[in-house]
Amino acid sequence: MTTTTQTYSIAVIGAGGKMGTRVSDNLVKTDHTVFYSESSPAGQERIRAAGRKLTDTPEAVRDADIVVLAVPDLALAAVTADIVPQLKPGAIVLTLDPAAAYAGLLATRDDVVQAVAHPCHPSIFLQRTTPEEYADTFGGIAAPQDAIAAIESDDPAKREIVEATVRAIYAPVVDVHWVTIKQLAQLEPTLVETIACMIGDLLKEALDEAVDTMGVPEPAARAILLGHTQVALANGLRGDNPFSDACLIAMEYGREAIIKDDWKRVFRDDELDKNLARMLHLEAIER
Numbered sequence: 001m002t003t004t005t006q007t008y009s010i011a012v013i014g015a016g017g018k019m020g021t022r023v024s025d026n027l028v029k030t031d032h033t034v035f036y037s038e039s040s041p042a043g044q045e046r047i048r049a050a051g052r053k054l055t056d057t058p059e060a061v062r063d064a065d066i067v068v069l070a071v072p073d074l075a076l077a078a079v080t081a082d083i084v085p086q087l088k089p090g091a092i093v094l095t096l097d098p099a100a101a102y103a104g105l106l107a108t109r110d111d112v113v114q115a116v117a118h119p120c121h122p123s124i125f126l127q128r129t130t131p132e133e134y135a136d137t138f139g140g141i142a143a144p145q146d147a148i149a150a151i152e153s154d155d156p157a158k159r160e161i162v163e164a165t166v167r168a169i170y171a172p173v174v175d176v177h178w179v180t181i182k183q184l185a186q187l188e189p190t191l192v193e194t195i196a197c198m199i200g201d202l203l204k205e206a207l208d209e210a211v212d213t214m215g216v217p218e219p220a221a222r223a224i225l226l227g228h229t230q231v232a233l234a235n236g237l238r239g240d241n242p243f244s245d246a247c248l249i250a251m252e253y254g255r256e257a258i259i260k261d262d263w264k265r266v267f268r269d270d271e272l273d274k275n276l277a278r279m280l281h282l283e284a285i286e287r
């Protein structure tokens, strides 16, 4: 864990958007020098309403040790093409999702460091004690979470700046896990969006099917699904209890009926590229 108390100059670009607002709400609580830039009038209004001062992008990034790019992934190529030439040597560009960095869409410079960080969101197994912790499912407000980070530099001083920034923007943070940009892309989107979020959405569809098509009373269906979802995750991911013999047979039927034999192909490099190309609205990923 980094224990540095050093402060940095941090520029947040897209500070009036969803992530920009979240990271800004946390950065104001730190001693870092923070500049907020935003291009849309609605986003600018949100920044002013939050009591923060707007700064034009060239001024915000001029002396920045690290630039947090909270702009849409589809804008990152153009935004980095504009900003990277303006940075001081040794500055760090931090994106909040690995897709564009892994796809090679970001403008780079030999003396500018590229980094990516993504919040893990608070664990379903987190021991929550306060109403604020229970309410904070996204993280960054009250419930502790981990974060994943990747950096294209061997310089420990640069890593320290990224870690301090990540701990500040996603606070409260327990651990920052360091991986490569490619590994971060294998985690997000593949592991957590393509698989985990898709299954969460499928559960909702299954609930609707039980209620709307089968006619089961909604409170009964919802109650049994939410309880069993906890059991499924506690048994499956943490080994709390073995699944019952009957449940194992039903699970096997579910796999045969629902899951394709080759589903793990989603982790393959070519499939990751296809997934990212779709997300980034590209014909194909060309590196």
Ligand SMILES: NC(=O)c1ccc[n+]([C@@H]2O[C@H](COP(=O)([O-])OP(=O)(O)OC[C@H]3O[C@@H](n4cnc5c(N)ncnc54)[C@H](O)[C@@H]3O)[C@@H](O)[C@H]2O)c1
Residues within 6 Å of the ligand: 013, 014, 015, 016, 017, 018, 019, 020, 037, 038, 039, 040, 043, 057, 069, 070, 071, 072, 073, 075, 079, 095, 096, 097, 118, 119
């Ligand atoms: N939304 C999430 O839950 C979430 C979670 C983790 C990571 N991310 C990542 O965070 C980043 C931002 O996503 P978001 O959902 O907050 O997007 P958003 O659309 O809510 O906000 C983006 C903001 O950037 C502004 N903007 C666009 N171009 C700009 C420019 N040239 N200069 C200044 N401001 C500009 C927009 O006006 C908007 O206010 C993306 O990389 C996304 O993948 C999002």
